[in-house]
Amino acid sequence: xxxxxxxxxxxxxxxxxxxxxxxxxxxxxxxxxxxxxxxxxxxxxxxxxxxxxxxxxxxxxxxxxxxxxxxxxxxxxxxxxxxxxxxxxxxxxxxxxxxxxxxxxxxxxxxxxxxxxxxxxxxxxxxxxxxxxxxxxxxxxxxxxxxxxxxxxxxxxxxxxxxxxxxxxxxxxxxxxxxxxxxxxxxxxxxx
Numbered sequence: 001x002x003x004x005x006x007x008x009x010x011x012x013x014x015x016x017x018x019x020x021x022x023x024x025x026x027x028x029x030x031x032x033x034x035x036x037x038x039x040x041x042x043x044x045x046x047x048x049x050x051x052x053x054x055x056x057x058x059x060x061x062x063x064x065x066x067x068x069x070x071x072x073x074x075x076x077x078x079x080x081x082x083x084x085x086x087x088x089x090x091x092x093x094x095x096x097x098x099x100x101x102x103x104x105x106x107x108x109x110x111x112x113x114x115x116x117x118x119x120x121x122x123x124x125x126x127x128x129x130x131x132x133x134x135x136x137x138x139x140x141x142x143x144x145x146x147x148x149x150x151x152x153x154x155x156x157x158x159x160x161x162x163x164x165x166x167x168x169x170x171x172x173x174x175x176x177x178x179x180x181x182x183x184x185x186x187x188x189x190x191x192x
Contacts, residue, residue, distance in 0.1 A: 028118065029145050030057050030084055031111050037076045049077055056081070061088035076106065083115045092119050110139040114146065121149075126157060130187065157187045 033053055038046055052067035061084075068081045075081075083098035096119050102112040117132035133150040136143055161184045168177035 061085045080112045110136045
């Protein structure tokens with residue numbers, strides 16, 4: 001009896017270890033589906049889209065991928081969904097490609113800009129991340145996540161640029177100091 005119980009326990013442990021749960025990366029932000037896009041969907045598509053979006057937010061990329069395939073390529077959220085699915089599995093190049101494809105069809109899609117901004121941040125492309133955060137805020141000026149990310153990045157870049165300009169001035173390289181200060185205008189035009 002003890003031997004059977006221990007074998008059962010080992011099998012149960014083995015099966016449990018095969019189960020995978022993939023939580024979203026800690027920095028991954030997935031906004032809500034825009035009402036303007038949801039309004040374009042049929043009732044069945046809306047149900048599938050909401051189900052898929054919930055799966056994405058909970059880090060269940062494989063389930064979301066199955067649902068997005070049911071929605072099809074004609075869905076207005078097809079490419080942005082594939083972007084987040086690929087982001088969840090850390091396939092950043094594919095995710096970037098899908099977000100860019102989504103923006104080809106809908107240049108104002110804040111969800112795609114937010115996805116790109118996160119990819120750019122993760123890969124150290126601060127200038128592009130900053131531009132993407134700006135694009136999110138053009139469409140959703142009250143987005144608290146985008147506002148916080150935008151301001152944090154702006155503050156950090158301004159401090160880096162100020163340090164670079166001061167170092168250049170100390171070294172007597174006024175050309176490099178001027179270039180750094182001109183770059184600061186990109187991040188904060190009001191600080192002329």
